[in-house]
Amino acid sequence: MPHKTQQRSSILEVMEELGRPVTPSELLKHASVKSPGLGLATVYRALKQLVKTGKSRKIEISGVPPHYEVFDKNDHHHFFVCEECLTMSVLDGCIGSFNKILPAGCRIKSHEVVIYGECKDCVS
Amino acid sequence: MPHKTQQRSSILEVMEELGRPVTPSELLKHASVKSPGLGLATVYRALKQLVKTGKSRKIEISGVPPHYEVFDKNDHHHFFVCEECLTMSVLDGCIGSFNKILPAGCRIKSHEVVIYGECKDCVS
DNA sequence: GTTGCTGCAAAAAGTTTGCAGGACG
DNA sequence: CGTCCTGCAAACTTTTTGCAGCAAC
Numbered sequence: 001m002p003h004k005t006q007q008r009s010s011i012l013e014v015m016e017e018l019g020r021p022v023t024p025s026e027l028l029k030h031a032s033v034k035s036p037g038l039g040l041a042t043v044y045r046a047l048k049q050l051v052k053t054g055k056s057r058k059i060e061i062s063g064v065p066p067h068y069e070v071f072d073k074n075d076h077h078h079f080f081v082c083e084e085c086l087t088m089s090v091l092d093g094c095i096g097s098f099n100k101i102l103p104a105g106c107r108i109k110s111h112e113v114v115i116y117g118e119c120k121d122c123v124s
Numbered sequence: 125m126p127h128k129t130q131q132r133s134s135i136l137e138v139m140e141e142l143g144r145p146v147t148p149s150e151l152l153k154h155a156s157v158k159s160p161g162l163g164l165a166t167v168y169r170a171l172k173q174l175v176k177t178g179k180s181r182k183i184e185i186s187g188v189p190p191h192y193e194v195f196d197k198n199d200h201h202h203f204f205v206c207e208e209c210l211t212m213s214v215l216d217g218c219i220g221s222f223n224k225i226l227p228a229g230c231r232i233k234s235h236e237v238v239i240y241g242e243c244k245d246c247v248s
Numbered sequence: 249g250t251t252g253c254t255g256c257a258a259a260a261a262g263t264t265t266g267c268a269g270g271a272c273g
Numbered sequence: 274c275g276t277c278c279t280g281c282a283a284a285c286t287t288t289t290t291g292c293a294g295c296a297a298c
Contacts, residue, residue, distance in 0.1 A: 163281070
């Protein structure tokens with residue numbers, strides 16, 4: 001059974017406070033304020049445990065390094081990546097209905113949609 | 125101006141023959157038959173050049189290592205990843221219509237859809 | 249006290265780069 | 274013949290692991 005340590009609490013708090021997908025090194029930077037001396041290995045170990053217990057989710061998409069976000073099964077959403085500033089943001093809602101392109105005989109479990117473009121701050 | 129070498133031809137041929145997204149090490153394995161002694165660095169350099177000239181595309185999605193495929197702008201498609209055998213396959217067609225979830229003020233350039241599940245060979 | 253966690257440093261895995269020689273055009 | 278490419282090995286980057294000590298329960 002996992003222990004609730006100061007470091008892991010800090011890491012989860014930072015993810016919740018930022019409210020957007022973050023990278024491990026971003027997490028280290030922010031959580032080090034709450035837990036001085038925090039190491040990157042601890043961040044990776046905490047993330048692995050959060051993913052395993054379903055509290056967090058790893059997001060890997062083209063063009064940006066892996067990000068993690070707090071997972072909430074009632075908040076289904078997708079992502080927008082600005083190709084200009086390489087920031088990842090959350091898109092509410094879902095377009096659904098993938099049946100028409102699915103191959104026969106397979107079982108669908110989940111899906112991911114990523115939209116690439118320029119965010120409103122980078123559209124010039 | 126790039127030179128047309130035996131190694132690069134082999135690499136592109138293998139991508140065309142397999143007709144599905146492949147990893148750099150898969151490419152090395154298959155292209156080594158046509159070009160004995162081929163090195164992984166050469167595969168990476170060839171892929172970088174193919175991507176830059178628009179002949180190939182890098183696909184990075186959660187759960188599997190980066191793959192590359194021959195790029196054809198008239199063949200828009202998405203991907204299915206079998207969580208069981210970790211194979212990536214191509215889904216023809218597109219569900220389109222992302223406007224309803226797009227944030228205001230941003231410009232959309234492209235999108236990616238990935239469906240996860242079990243392929244027909246792994247559904248038991 | 250026992251178990252699990254932490255920081256550090258070393259190890260892995262994947263990708264890139266420097267270099268001397270060779271192929272291409 | 275100049276330019277670009279190749280294989281090798283070393284360097285880098287990101288992530289994982291071994292270990293001795295410490296914190297949590």
